[in-house]
Each structure stands twice: as C-alpha cells, then as structure tokens.
Amino acid sequence: MPRAVLIVGQDPDTVDFTDPALPPGMDAGKVRAGLALAQKLLGEAGFVADLCLTDTGETAEAVIAAQLAGRTYDCVVIGAGIRLPAASLLLFEKVVNAVHRHAPGAPIAFNTTPADSAAAALRWVRATEAAG
Known part of the structure; x- marks a missing residue:
C-alpha cells in the first residue's frame, strides 16, 4: 500500500478571504492551486496525497472520520x-x-499556506522516521 498524507482544509468556496488573519491576497483559486502543488510535490516524494475539504463545521467531523x-x-x-x-x-x-x-498514530502537521502543505507533511514524516 502506498504511503499517504491527508490534507484537511475548509472548502475554499466557504472561506471568508477578507479575514485579516489569512495571508493577504489569498483567494479560492490560489488555495486550489496551492493544494494541487502540494499533491504534486508529495507525489514526487512517493506519497499519495488526499484532500479532505470540509464545510464551516456542521459536518466536518463526519467528513474527516469517513x-x-x-x-x-x-x-x-x-x-x-x-x-x-x-x-x-x-x-x-x-x-x-x-x-x-x-488517526491516533498519525502525526499532525500545520501549513501556513496550501502551497507549503507538502513541506509540513514531510517535516513530520521524516521526524517520525528518524525517531524510528
């Protein structure tokens, strides 16, 4: 079975990009492009990268559990x-x-933008491997 990373995010169509806590200039298209880049980079590193996009909370737990x-x-x-x-x-x-x-055995990583999701995942996968 191939190694896998799950990227969990809020569906970009439901995000309030006017919130100043989010990176300036971010929009739904940039999120999608960043996620596609992350999937490509993780694929090149030998991982399957699945996306799990949630709503604003109503069904998030059930979607993630599934x-x-x-x-x-x-x-x-x-x-x-x-x-x-x-x-x-x-x-x-x-x-x-x-x-x-x-997924109690899976390390949890945090990105700063969708485009650095691969770096976040690989940081923890490599740390876990090094700890052996």
Whole structure:
C-alpha cells in the first residue's frame, strides 16, 4: 500500500478571504492551486496525497472520520484556513479532535499556506522516521 498524507482544509468556496488573519491576497483559486502543488510535490516524494475539504463545521467531523476510515495516513496536515481565523476556533477544535480520535498514530502537521502543505507533511514524516 502506498504511503499517504491527508490534507484537511475548509472548502475554499466557504472561506471568508477578507479575514485579516489569512495571508493577504489569498483567494479560492490560489488555495486550489496551492493544494494541487502540494499533491504534486508529495507525489514526487512517493506519497499519495488526499484532500479532505470540509464545510464551516456542521459536518466536518463526519467528513474527516469517513476519510480517515478509508486509509491509514502517515501524516495529517491541517490547513491554515482552519487554524488561523479566530472565527474558526470551534472548527479547528473539531478537526483536531476528529483526527486525534480516528488517526491516533498519525502525526499532525500545520501549513501556513496550501502551497507549503507538502513541506509540513514531510517535516513530520521524516521526524517520525528518524525517531524510528
């Protein structure tokens, strides 16, 4: 079975990009392009990179649980769009707790933009491998 990374983020169509906590100039198209780049880079590093995009919280836990039930992940990256805005605190807590509950052995990494999701994942995959 190929090694895998899961990238969890809020569906870009539901993000309030006017929130000053998010990187300036970010929009749904840039998020999608960054996620595509992350998937490409992770693929080049030998990983399958799955995306799990949630709503603003109503079904996030169920969506994440279903995704985690389908595959074992070497790392789960939680996106800055969920982590940074103060208005997303409850969603962030739901996401972290869902990952902790349904993938307790997977390291959790955090990105700063969608484009650095691969670097975030590889940072923790390599640290886990080094710890042996």
